Amino acid sequence: MSKYKKFFCMFLILLLAVCLLSTTAFAAGTGDVAGAIEGTWNDASDQIKTVVNNVVFPVIDLILAVFFFAKLGMAYFDYRKHGQFEWTAPAILFACLLFTLTAPTYVWTILGM
Numbered sequence: 001m002s003k004y005k006k007f008f009c010m011f012l013i014l015l016l017a018v019c020l021l022s023t024t025a026f027a028a029g030t031g032d033v034a035g036a037i038e039g040t041w042n043d044a045s046d047q048i049k050t051v052v053n054n055v056v057f058p059v060i061d062l063i064l065a066v067f068f069f070a071k072l073g074m075a076y077f078d079y080r081k082h083g084q085f086e087w088t089a090p091a092i093l094f095a096c097l098l099f100t101l102t103a104p105t106y107v108w109t110i111l112g113m
Contacts, residue, residue: 045113049108049113053104057100057104060100061100061101064093064096064100065097068090068097071090071093075087075089075090
């Protein structure tokens with residue numbers, strides 16, 4: 001019986017916490033929820049662009065550059081060992097690096113922002 005009492009007490013405490021800590025969100029005075037969401041998105045889109053352009057793309061570029069030069073070095077050592085240079089992996093990494101280096105100039109027009 002005490003197991004059910006503990007469960008019931010925990011449920012009541014959780015229900016009370018949800019009721020006390022929750023707030024009701026209203027759209028602007030007209031009740032236009034879509035307009036409220038669009039307004040929030042328009043305000044936040046500039047911040048999102050700034051963060052992506054200044055943080056996300058440079059981090060991806062750095063990671064790809066490190067992988068590119070590491071793979072290029074490994075391909076060179078394989079060339080010295082086997083006498084055949086494998087271009088596929090360094091070429092793919094270089095193409096991805098070029099894509100992400102130039103992406104901030106055109107990605108936002110593609111997304112319509």
